[in-house]
Amino acid sequence: MEYDILAKVTGFLYSPGSLGKNLSKVARLIVDSFPFDQCAIYLWDEEHRLFRLKALQGVQKGSVETYREKEGIPGLVKKQRAVVEVHTPSQDDVSWEGVEDRGLFGFRSAVVYPLREGHRWHGMVYLKSSKRLNLPARKRRILEFLIFQVSCVLKYNKMFRNLRKAYEELKKMQAQVLIAERLLPLGEMAATLAHEIKNPLISIGGFAGRLARKLPHDSPYMPYVKNILNEVERLDEIMKGIVSISKREEPKFYREDINSIVNESLDFFNEVCRIHDIKMIKRGDREPIYAMVDRAQLRVAFDNLISNAIQSMEKGGILKINTYKKDRWVVVEISDSGGGIEPGVEKNIFNPFFTTKEDGTGLGLAITNTIVKKHGGRIDLKNEIGVGATFSVRLPHHKP
Amino acid sequence: MKKRILVVDDEEGLRFLYKEELEDEGYSVELAASGEEALQKLEKDSIDLVVLDIKMPGMDGVEVLRLVKQKWKDLPVILCTAYPHYKHEFGSWASDAYIVKSSDLTELKDTIKDILGKR
Ligand SMILES: Nc1ncnc2c1ncn2[C@@H]1O[C@H](COP(=O)(O)OP(=O)(O)OP(=O)(O)O)[C@@H](O)[C@H]1O
Ligand SMILES: [Mg+2]
Numbered sequence: 001m002e003y004d005i006l007a008k009v010t011g012f013l014y015s016p017g018s019l020g021k022n023l024s025k026v027a028r029l030i031v032d033s034f035p036f037d038q039c040a041i042y043l044w045d046e047e048h049r050l051f052r053l054k055a056l057q058g059v060q061k062g063s064v065e066t067y068r069e070k071e072g073i074p075g076l077v078k079k080q081r082a083v084v085e086v087h088t089p090s091q092d093d094v095s096w097e098g099v100e101d102r103g104l105f106g107f108r109s110a111v112v113y114p115l116r117e118g119h120r121w122h123g124m125v126y127l128k129s130s131k132r133l134n135l136p137a138r139k140r141r142i143l144e145f146l147i148f149q150v151s152c153v154l155k156y157n158k159m160f161r162n163l164r165k166a167y168e169e170l171k172k173m174q175a176q177v178l179i180a181e182r183l184l185p186l187g188e189m190a191a192t193l194a195h196e197i198k199n200p201l202i203s204i205g206g207f208a209g210r211l212a213r214k215l216p217h218d219s220p221y222m223p224y225v226k227n228i229l230n231e232v233e234r235l236d237e238i239m240k241g242i243v244s245i246s247k248r249e250e251p252k253f254y255r256e257d258i259n260s261i262v263n264e265s266l267d268f269f270n271e272v273c274r275i276h277d278i279k280m281i282k283r284g285d286r287e288p289i290y291a292m293v294d295r296a297q298l299r300v301a302f303d304n305l306i307s308n309a310i311q312s313m314e315k316g317g318i319l320k321i322n323t324y325k326k327d328r329w330v331v332v333e334i335s336d337s338g339g340g341i342e343p344g345v346e347k348n349i350f351n352p353f354f355t356t357k358e359d360g361t362g363l364g365l366a367i368t369n370t371i372v373k374k375h376g377g378r379i380d381l382k383n384e385i386g387v388g389a390t391f392s393v394r395l396p397h398h399k400p
Numbered sequence: 401m402k403k404r405i406l407v408v409d410d411e412e413g414l415r416f417l418y419k420e421e422l423e424d425e426g427y428s429v430e431l432a433a434s435g436e437e438a439l440q441k442l443e444k445d446s447i448d449l450v451v452l453d454i455k456m457p458g459m460d461g462v463e464v465l466r467l468v469k470q471k472w473k474d475l476p477v478i479l480c481t482a483y484p485h486y487k488h489e490f491g492s493w494a495s496d497a498y499i500v501k502s503s504d505l506t507e508l509k510d511t512i513k514d515i516l517g518k519r
Contacts, residue, residue, distance in 0.1 A: 199411040200411075200413060203413030203416075203417055203503075204503070206504075210420060210421070
């Protein structure tokens with residue numbers, strides 16, 4: 001009979017299936033094999049610092065969902081870090097030696113076992129009996145052994161969860177490394193490949209251009225030629241993009257006023273904004289804000305962000321640019337009122353070749369991100385769906 | 401007298417394109433497929449300007465530029481490259497102009513006109 005209990009509990013605890021289910025089976029076994037009317041197993045929630053009911057077997061009365069750290073008999077167990085055995089004069093009593101616990105209502109005796117390992121708490125087992133309890137020493141030892149087994153299982157469970165968390169994190173990190181690795185060889189290959197492709201491309205485009213000039217304007221073949229020219233230009237843009245994210249192009253850093261670069265970029269888009277009915281608002285520090293940057297590359301970065309913003313506001317809107325110093329950063333914020341980026345799209349926008357635009361290369365943000373990273377900075381996105389997107393570029397500030 | 405331009409590029413299609421385009425502009429155009437061939441042509445013919453590709457198998461454009469400038473100090477050379485990042489490396493230290501190749505040859509034509517006009 002006793003051997004039976006031990007064999008069973010081991011079977012329950014180490015069987016596959018959810019922890020909650022296995023603990024329920026153990027609780028059932030305790031109620032069936034010992035003179036208790038209720039067995040409640042609680043798990044310790046470290047974050048909220050309370051015990052939470054995980055499994056309950058036997059009668060339902062007087063069951064309590066959670067116990068705060070210092071609440072009731074479990075609170076006492078937590079404090080004393082030892083088993084507490086309670087006997088009350090009648091079933092109506094809900095306090096024992098000054099400790100109140102509504103879980104005692106309807107019972108005469110209770111035993112609460114801590115489930116812990118040194119300072120690390122896993123939970124507790126709350127056993128109640130409606131009659132006064134008198135457990136023979138031998139039975140008590142078996143019960144203790146059983147509880148010890150539960151404790152072990154909880155420990156393994158926690159270890160397993162930690163392991164799984166570490167694994168998930170590792171997997172996430174690996175994904176990031178993969179992206180970086182995908183970009184690297186791309187960059188290596190790009191420079192060579194781009195050179196191989198560029199020359200034939202110039203030939204194609206050059207001769208198509210000659211045709212366009214030599215053909216009569218109303219020639220029916222004109223659209224064919226125009227098509228070739230457009231596609232060549234697109235390919236050329238893509239190749240330029242690939243070359244510029246390739247590793248070979250190292251930035252040359254000089255101390256520059258970020259405001260002046262931003263303003264140049266805004267000047268460049270002034271006309272486009274006017275045509276598309278976009279209001280441009282420049283805010284922030286007027287005086288120079290310095291950072292060590294490659295002026296030409298940073299201009300490309302701002303151009304890409306501003307052109308994305310403008311493209312998101314086809315029917316007009318507001319383009320807000322804010323530049324300021326914050327701690328050791330120079331921050332440039334570019335916001336649009338173009339409705340933001342769809343949830344499914346957002347995670348991809350920095351990937352090379354990802355685009356939702358008919359004629360996009362999908363390299364704009366990939367390039368921008370690479371440039372900003374090379375400068376020791378980073379890009380943050382505040383995406384307000386239905387409202388607009390704000391891209392903030394942070395660059396290390398350079399003291400004058 | 402027509403001005404003579406020597407175009408040096410390892411890509412046949414490009415040599416052909418440059419020839420057609422520059423002849424339309426009223427120049428006479430000589431072609432060379434390599435640095436070695438270019439140097440031979442320069443020895444034989446009188447050339448007014450060289451359009452030189454940087455990236456070529458064998459002797460590359462920078463090497464050719466060095467040899468040309470050693471021997472014909474005043475001969476103008478326009479360096480061409482597929483992508484702008486060479487610019488930092490070679491700058492304009494020895495060539496008379498530096499151009500990023502494009503299927504639109506306007507920039508090249510303007511530069512040639514500019515340089516030859518000054519002489
Ligand atoms: N301000 C923005 N508002 C809404 N969507 C944006 C914004 N900026 C970027 N996106 C989304 O991110 C995608 C990727 O942008 P990215 O600049 O990399 O490429 P692209 O703009 O599509 O192509 P290209 O830059 O060559 O024109 C865009 O296609 C668009 O879906
Ligand atoms: Mg873009």
